[in-house]
Amino acid sequence: xxxxxxxxxxxxxxxxxxxxxxxxxxxxxxxxxxxxxxxxxxxxxxxxxxxxxxxxxxxxxxxxxxxxxxxxxxxxxxxxxxxxxxxxxxxxxxxxxxxxxxxxxxxxxxxxxxxxxxxxxxxxxxxxxxxxxxxxxxxxxxxxxxxxxxxxxxxxxxxxxxxxxxxxxxxxxxxxxxxxxxxxxxxxxxxxxxxxxxxxxxxxxxxxxxxxxxxxxxxxxxxxxxxxxxxxxxxxxxxxxxxxxxxxxxxxxxxxxxxxxxxxxxxxxxxxxxx
Amino acid sequence: xxxxxxxxxxxxxxxxxxxxxxxxxxxxxxxxxxxxxxxxxxxxxxxxxxxxxxxxxxxxxxxxxxxxxxxxxxxxxxxxxxxxxxxxxxxxxxxxxxxxxxxxxxxxxxxxxxxxxxxxxxxxxxxxxxxxxxxxxxxxxxxxxxxxxx
Numbered sequence: 032x033x034x035x036x037x038x039x040x041x042x043x044x045x046x047x048x049x050x051x052x053x054x055x056x057x058x059x060x061x062x063x064x065x066x067x068x069x070x071x072x073x074x075x076x077x078x079x080x081x082x083x084x085x086x087x088x089x090x091x092x093x094x095x096x097x098x099x100x101x102x103x104x105x106x107x108x109x110x111x112x113x114x115x116x117x118x119x120x121x122x123x124x125x126x127x128x129x130x131x132x133x134x135x136x137x138x139x140x141x142x143x144x145x146x147x148x149x150x151x152x153x154x155x156x157x158x159x160x161x162x163x164x165x166x167x168x169x170x171x172x173x174x175x176x177x178x179x180x181x182x183x184x185x186x187x188x189x190x191x192x193x194x195x196x197x198x199x200x201x202x203x204x205x206x207x208x209x210x211x212x213x214x215x216x217x218x219x220x221x222x223x224x225x226x227x228x229x230x231x232x233x234x235x236x237x238x239x240x241x242x243x244x245x246x247x248x249x250x251x252x253x254x255x256x257x258x259x260x261x262x263x264x265x266x267x268x269x270x271x272x273x274x275x276x277x278x279x280x281x282x283x284x285x286x287x288x289x290x291x292x293x294x295x296x297x298x299x300x301x302x303x304x305x306x
Numbered sequence: 307x308x309x310x311x312x313x314x315x316x317x318x319x320x321x322x323x324x325x326x327x328x329x330x331x332x333x334x335x336x337x338x339x340x341x342x343x344x345x346x347x348x349x350x351x352x353x354x355x356x357x358x359x360x361x362x363x364x365x366x367x368x369x370x371x372x373x374x375x376x377x378x379x380x381x382x383x384x385x386x387x388x389x390x391x392x393x394x395x396x397x398x399x400x401x402x403x404x405x406x407x408x409x410x411x412x413x414x415x416x417x418x419x420x421x422x423x424x425x426x427x428x429x430x431x432x433x434x435x436x437x438x439x440x441x442x443x444x445x446x447x448x449x450x451x452x453x454x455x456x
Contacts (some may be wrong), residue, residue, distance in 0.1 A: 217417075217425055217432040224415040229384050235361075235368040236380040274427045 038058040052084050056300070060093060061189050063298040070295040072196065081297050082240040085230070086305060090252065093304040097274045101304030103252035105257045106185060109178035118166025127163065131182060138184035138299055139192050142288045144199045152180045153259075171278040174247055181248040184301035191298060192245050194291045207289025210282060216273030222290075225267075242267070243294040244287065244301025253306060260287050326440040329422040338409030339398040344420070346441035349448025357442045358449055364438065366446075369416065374453055385416060390456035401447045404438075419443060 055228045056063040065081035073079075083091060093099050107287060116123045124131075153171055156179055160166050169176040196204040211222045225234065226242030233239070247260045261278040264286060268275040276282040310342055327333075327344045332399035334340055343349075357363045367375065378428035395403070401412050419438040438446070 086347070206312065213426060215426045215428075217428045217437060219417060219425065220415060230385045233380070234382045234384055235365075239384075268427075269429065271427045272432045274429050 037260060052080060054084060056081070056083055056090060056091075056094065056298075058097065059275070060267040063189060063300060064191065064296065065298070067296045070292065075223075076241070076293075079243065079297060080230070080241055081245055081293060081294075081300060081303075082243050082305060083246065083300065083303060085147070085238045085240040087238075090304060090306050094300070100250070100302065100304055101252075101255070102181060102257060102304060105174075105178045106182050106302060109175075109182035112175060118160070118164035120163065120165045122164050124159070127159075132186055134183045135186045136190060138187040138301060139190045140194060142203075142284055142291065143195060146202065147199060147204045148287060149200075150280070151279075151284055151287060152183060153279065156180060156183070172259040172262045174256065177248050177259050177262075180259070181257050181302045184248065184299065187299045188301055189298050191296055192291060192294045193293060194288060196288070196292045200288065203285045203288050204292060206282070207285035207287070210276075210286045211289055215268065216271035218271040218273075220271045222267070222286075241293070242290065243297060244290050245294045246300035246305070248301060249303035249305055251305050257302065258305075260290075303306060325400040329420050329436050332405055332420060334402055334406070334409045335398075337399070338402040338406070338411075339396070340401040340405055341398045343444060344401070344405070345444050347441060347444065348447075349441075349444035351445070351452050353386070353442075354445035354447070354449030357438065357446050363442065364419070364446055373455070388450065388453055390454060392451045392454045393456070395445060397451055400450045401443065404443050404446050404450075419446075 052066060054065070056065045057089050063081070063083075065084050067079060069079045083094060093101065095105055110131070113124045116126070128134075137155075138152060141155075142149050144150070153176055156176065157168050161168050169179075194200075214221045214224070218257045222242060225239055230239050230241045244263075247263070248257045250256070251258045259278070261283045263274040264283055265278060276286075315358065327342065332340055332344065333342065355375070358366045358372075359375060361368070366372070366388070367378060369382040371381040371383065371387040371389070373387075373389050375381070391400070399410070400439050403416075406418035407414050408418040408422055417437060420436050420443050422434050422436045425433065
């Protein structure tokens with residue numbers, strides 16, 4: 032049923048109208064914050080927008096109804112995984128965690144610092160996988176991990192992003208900010224050149240957004256799967272012909288914290304849909 | 307004697323004339339213009355148009371509207387429209403803008419198409435390489451010079 036819906040929408044998506052910044056994201060009666068005042072730390076931007084705002088009507092529509100949203104196929108698979116025992120301890124997630132809903136609010140606060148180290152949702156899951164289940168680490172952006180992190184982040188859907196940037200988070204945040212503004216690659220561009228200076232403009236066929244991550248992990252029509260934050264960072268770096276940092280690296284985690292902080296105040300949308 | 311001297315002159319002059327100006331030896335004036343051709347070979351506007359549109363070469367349409375290519379889909383809007391650009395700039399200015407627009411527009415997002423150093427973390431296969439060859443730059447400039455209509 033859902034697979035058929037996906038194929039049909041893929042054909043429609045080629046290029047449609049651009050709904051303006053006043054479009055309203057309303058899912059099952061719940062209204063999401065897709066536009067709000069920028070957090071105080073942002074010097075060059077007054078208003079922040081969810082990436083959803085910049086997508087075509089057709090792509091936007093896929094996120095309005097969970098039954099049309101192709102990401103839920105993968106979220107459902109992750110629910111099966113939740114009950115699947117793995118590793119030497121013979122345990123499943125559900126052996127220890129009563130319900131995945133206990134992770135409500137977690138995504139809105141991540142990444143965060145634990146004992147001086149910056150941890151992402153992926154790191155938290157892998158700690159359970161390796162240390163508590165005695166299984167092989169899941170690959171950072173592999174399908175098991177992207178599905179599970181989408182399922183967990185989904186529990187915070189509708190809550191406002193609220194990552195901490197001061198105290199022990201500050202050095203990581205500063206590193207992320209530096210990366211965000213550093214021009215890299217043969218095209219010599221920084222994230223800011225596209226996502227701060229040019230959001231709202233078309234770059235070829237793409238309507239540039241602010242590069243927010245409040246919808247991640249999210250489904251992309253382009254590759255018909257769940258895409259992770261670090262996977263997206265990697266793609267953007269390769270497009271400007273730069274050598275990406277490694278998924279899960281200290282640099283990408285710092286960049287994730289910084290980019291997340293540029294979205295403080297936007298609703299978590301996981302799992303969002305993008306082209 | 308006089309004759310031999312003239313020949314020697316010509317011979318030593320040949321590399322300067324026929325040889326390309328390398329990316330590191332392009333001479334920009336204080337406004338970012340480049341007076342001298344990078345190759346000494348007149349640019350071919352037809353090939354220039356191809357380089358302009360090709361996503362793996364100039365990819366200029368990614369950021370610029372160009373009504374002369376109205377048939378090609380998806381013109382970007384990061385930079386200004388290039389309609390009538392030949393009326394706004396001299397050829398030397400355009401050569402400078404294509405070779406390294408940062409000399410004309412400090413801090414611009416527009417890539418420098420004829421530099422081969424100073425990249426941070428380039429993908430290995432593009433390290434030490436310019437986006438376009440010297441002749442491709444000349445061809446694109448020749449094409450831009452045909453864009454006279456506003």
